[in-house]
Amino acid sequence: MFNTYTVKPFFDEMLKATGKPKDHYQKFYEMLHTFSADELKEKHETAQLSFLRQGITFTIYHNNIGAERTMPFDFVPIIIPPGDWETIEKGMVQRSEALNCFLHDVYNDQQIMKDGIIPKALVEDNPYYYANQVQGIKIPLNNHIFLAGIDLIRDENGKYLVLEDNLRNPSGMSYVYQNRYVMRQVYPEFFAKHSVQTLEHQMTYLYEAIMDHAPIGVDNPSAVLLTPGMFNSAYYDHVFLAQQMGLQLVEGRDLIVVKDIVYMKTIRGLEKVDIIYRRIDDDYLDPKAFRDDSTLGVSGLLEAYRKGNVAILNGIGNGVADDKAMYVYVPDMIRYYLKEEPIIDNVKTYRLEDRSQREWVLDHLHELVIKNVGASGGYDMLVGPHASSKEIEEFRQKILVTPHQYIAQPTIKLSRAPAYQGEEFYPCHVDLRVFVIRGAETHVFPGGLSRVALKKGSLVVNSSQGGGGKDTWVMKSGGLSSC
Numbered sequence: 001m002f003n004t005y006t007v008k009p010f011f012d013e014m015l016k017a018t019g020k021p022k023d024h025y026q027k028f029y030e031m032l033h034t035f036s037a038d039e040l041k042e043k044h045e046t047a048q049l050s051f052l053r054q055g056i057t058f059t060i061y062h063n064n065i066g067a068e069r070t071m072p073f074d075f076v077p078i079i080i081p082p083g084d085w086e087t088i089e090k091g092m093v094q095r096s097e098a099l100n101c102f103l104h105d106v107y108n109d110q111q112i113m114k115d116g117i118i119p120k121a122l123v124e125d126n127p128y129y130y131a132n133q134v135q136g137i138k139i140p141l142n143n144h145i146f147l148a149g150i151d152l153i154r155d156e157n158g159k160y161l162v163l164e165d166n167l168r169n170p171s172g173m174s175y176v177y178q179n180r181y182v183m184r185q186v187y188p189e190f191f192a193k194h195s196v197q198t199l200e201h202q203m204t205y206l207y208e209a210i211m212d213h214a215p216i217g218v219d220n221p222s223a224v225l226l227t228p229g230m231f232n233s234a235y236y237d238h239v240f241l242a243q244q245m246g247l248q249l250v251e252g253r254d255l256i257v258v259k260d261i262v263y264m265k266t267i268r269g270l271e272k273v274d275i276i277y278r279r280i281d282d283d284y285l286d287p288k289a290f291r292d293d294s295t296l297g298v299s300g301l302l303e304a305y306r307k308g309n310v311a312i313l314n315g316i317g318n319g320v321a322d323d324k325a326m327y328v329y330v331p332d333m334i335r336y337y338l339k340e341e342p343i344i345d346n347v348k349t350y351r352l353e354d355r356s357q358r359e360w361v362l363d364h365l366h367e368l369v370i371k372n373v374g375a376s377g378g379y380d381m382l383v384g385p386h387a388s389s390k391e392i393e394e395f396r397q398k399i400l401v402t403p404h405q406y407i408a409q410p411t412i413k414l415s416r417a418p419a420y421q422g423e424e425f426y427p428c429h430v431d432l433r434v435f436v437i438r439g440a441e442t443h444v445f446p447g448g449l450s451r452v453a454l455k456k457g458s459l460v461v462n463s464s465q466g467g468g469g470k471d472t473w474v475m476k477s478g479g480l481s482s483c
Contacts, residue, residue, distance in 0.1 A: 001032065001033065001425055002015070002019060002418070002425055004424070004426075005019070005418065005425055005426065005427060006427065007019065007416075007427070009156065009413060010156060010413050010414070010415060010416045010427065011154055011155065011156050011157060011158045011413070011415040011416070012415065012416050012417065012418075012427065013025075013078055013079075013154075013415055013416070013417040013430065014028075014029070014076065014079075014417055014418055015418070024079050024081045024475060025079055027193045027194060028077070028079065028190060028193075028194070031189060031190060031193060040420065041422055041423070043075070043186050043187060044075065044420060044421070044422050045422065046186050047073050047075060047182050047183075047186045047187075048072070048073060050182045050185060050186065051071055051073055051178065051182065054178065055236065071175055071178075071468060071469055072421075072454055072467070072468030072469070073179060073182060073468055073469055073470075074419045074420060074421070074428075074452055074454065074468055074469070074470050075183065075186070075187055075420060075470075075471075076417060076418045076419060076420060076425075076470065077183065077190075077450075077470055077471040077472065077473045078417060078430060078432065078450040078470050078471075078472045078473070079194075079473045079475060080447070080472065080473065080474050080475065081475055082474070082475055082476065082477050084160075085446070085474045085475075087160070087343065087344070088152065088160065088344070088434060088444075089444045090343050091160070091162075091342070091343035091344035092148075092150055092344075092434050092436050092444050093436065093442050093444060094334060094338065094340060094342070094343050095150060095162065095165070095330065095334065095342070095343075095344070096145055096148045096150070096436040096438060096442065097337075097338065097442070098330065098333040098334040098336075098337050098338055099145060099148070099165060099167060099321050099322075099330065099333065100142075100143060100144055100145045100438070101333065101337035101338075102321055102333045102337070103144040103145070103167075103315065103317070103318060103320070103321050104142050104144060105337075106123050106129070106320060106321075107131070107134055107135055107136065107137070107144075107317060108135075108136060110123075112333070112336055112337075115336075117329070117332050117333075117336050118326075118329050118332070118333075122325060122326065122329075123320060125404075126319070126320045126323055126325075126326070127319075127374065128168075128282070128317065128318075128319025128320045128323060129317060129319075129320040130282060130316055130317040130320075131317075133289055133290070133302055133316060133317070134305075134306075134315075134316050134317050137305070137306055138308060139213075139311065139315060140212070140213040140214065140215065140216075140311050141212065141213060141439070141440065143213065143315075143438055143439075144167075144314065144315035144317075144318055144321075145167050145314055145315070145318065145436075145438050146209060146210065146213065146277070146313035146314050146315075146437070146438055146439070147170055147206070147209075147313070147314060147435060147436070147437060147438070148165065148166065148167055148170060148435070148436040148438070149166035149170025149171070149172065149433050149434070149435055149436075150162060150164070150165055150166070150433070150434050150436065151163040151164040151165075151166070151431055151432070151433050151434075152344070152431060152432045152433075152434060153347070153412065153414050153415065153431045153432075154414070154415035155412050155413060155414075155415070156412075156413040156415075158415065160344050161344065161345060161346065161347050161412075162327075162330070162344055162345070162346055162347070163347055163431060164322075164324070164327065165321070165322040165327060165330065166322055166433075167314060167318040167319070167321050167322040168281065168282075168314060168318050168319050168322060169234075169278075169279050169280075169281070169314065170433070170435065171234040171237045171279075172237065172433055172435075172449040173206075173237065173240075173241065173435055173445070173449070174236060174237040174240035174241060175237070175449055175469050176199070176435075176445070176447065176448060176449050176472070177199060177240070177244075178240075179449075179450075179469050179470065179471040179472075180199055180471050183471040194473065194475070195475060195476040195477075196473040196474065196475060196476065197446040197447065197473075197474040197475070197476055198446075199446070199447070202437075202445055202446070203241075203244045203245055205437050205443045205445075206241075206245060206437055207245040207246070207247075208439060209437045209438060209439030209440075209443070210223050210245070210247075210275055210277055210313060210439070211223065211275070211439075212439030212440040213275055213311040213313055213439065214274055214275060214311065215274055215275075215308050215309060215310065215311055216308060218274050221274035221275050222264075222271065222272060222273055222274050222275070223247055223273070223274065223275035223276070223277060224247055224248045224249070224250045224255075224264060224273055224275075224276055224277070225238060225241060225242040225245075225247045225248070225249050225250070225276075225277045225278075225279065226250055226251070226252070226255070226276050226277070226278040226279060226280055227239075227242075227249055227250070227251060227279050227280070228251070228279065228280050228284070228296045229251050229296070232279070234279065237279075238279050241277075247277065248264065250264060251296070252280070252294075252295070252296045252297045252298050255273065255276075255298045255301075256270070256298070257298060257299065257300030257301055257303070257304050258270070260300070260303050260304045260307050260309055261304060261309050261310075262274075262276070262298070262301065262304050262309065262310045273310060274310060274311065275310070275311045275313065276301075276310060276311070276312050276313070277313045278312055278313065278314075280296055280297060282316050282317065282319065284296040284297050285297040285298070285301055285302065285312075285316070286298060286299060286300065286301040286302045287299055288300060288302065288303075289301075289302035289303075290302075302316075323373055323374065324371055324372075324373035324374075324407050325351060325373040325404070325407060327346065327349065327407075328346070328349045328351055328407070330342075330346060331345060331346055347409050347410070347412060348409065348410055349407050349408070349409050350368075350407060350408040350409070351407060352399055352403040352404070352406050352407065352408060353403045353404040357408075358399065358403050361399070361408040362396060362399065362400075364384075365382070365384050365387075365392045365395060365396060366384045366385065366387070366392060367384050367385065367410070367411060368382075368384045368408045368409065368410060368411060369381065369382065369383050369384065369408065369409045369410070369411050370382040370384070370395050370399070370406055370407070370408050371406065371407055371408075371409070372405055372406060373404075373405055373406065373407055374405070382395045383411065384411060385411050414429040414430070414431065415429070415430060416428055416429050416430065417430045417452065417470070419452055419454060419468075419470075421454065426456060428452045428453050428454055428456070428458075429452070429453040429458065429461065430450055430451065430452045430453070430461065430470070431450070431451050431461050432448050432449070432450050432451075432472065433448050433449040433451065434448040435448055435449075446474040447471075447472035447473065447474045448472055449469060449472070450469065450470040450471070450472045451467050451468070451469060451470075452467060452468050452469065452470050453467050454467060454468045
């Protein structure tokens, strides 16, 4: 099956440089070879149809026109041994705690700026910094980050690095469940031989963390999930989470603020709302406080939030901490707030408003990855080694005009894993989005969303750019799986 498969010069999740399976993949590798080519092809087609039948989709946009796609799925899982997972868990708890300390600081005492650890202008000029709206607000648990989605990669040596922090509205948890569901339905044979950490109780942790944010004096809080509506690219994610946690799924028009209290409109009249898990960007939350043309939010919501009558998760203004320019300083935040060294470090990053760094980067564009600090989903990004001379020149001009808008990173040899798309196994680049759930306690979701760049040779794993998903197995030490 792997006669034409090449490992070098990359780190492969499943195979050693010799082409033999790594120890934690041995059982999977052996079982894989019990299937015929026709059986594998049939199972692959069944898996893709399962996603289609369940309506598991996302929306991609091109020239402001949206088109729905089913999430491509690859059945070769990412298997993480217990020791590796322990390191990841500790690193994610550490990082999310430091980022929350930073958010609490910049919206209160701003000590990190006074001490010169982070340039004041980088915070105050950030478009996602909402000092006027939320400076000094007391929030439940002093917790700005209820749910973080932190993207990890592995380099050519297998070392884990943080690629990106998502602290506003991280999406993708529903796909983790559906990847596992389809895997168990179509490939049940694999689970009989592997001891994999279960996903069974994770929604309980998520629900309890939401309820931990009840405003002071509220003993039996009412929570809702606020969605922009069915045309949002992550709407399937919103529906799934609301259903699994038993929350009402509402749009802005379903809520009203009366005397600084938030209510949900029902056929039985108005019902008080204490906690809003929102999947709407800050700018659209309240037309009185942010964009006055927003039809997605709730008029008067910010004032209810300021007075402590409603909790909003994640916190307003989190974007100042997950901006790609601020990413450079997260290791410094860990040292400053926690007095610890980062357990999992950043990818080396160049800030282009620094003249000497910019000049070096402009001379090496063909070797580097250039990213817009405010963009996501793989948009407005240059992968130098794969770019044409014209594309490189276009980015050179962008950097010269607005250098503060871009960062540069080395083109890391992202780890790869086998992917099977109906005909053959071939190596594809992968990353892992780890979800950190923060309430009264912090819990790291076991595994996460493994994303795979299914286009041969592509480095971009985002679904909007042709990427797909894999199931992620965190191994237990002994016993059978109860996934």
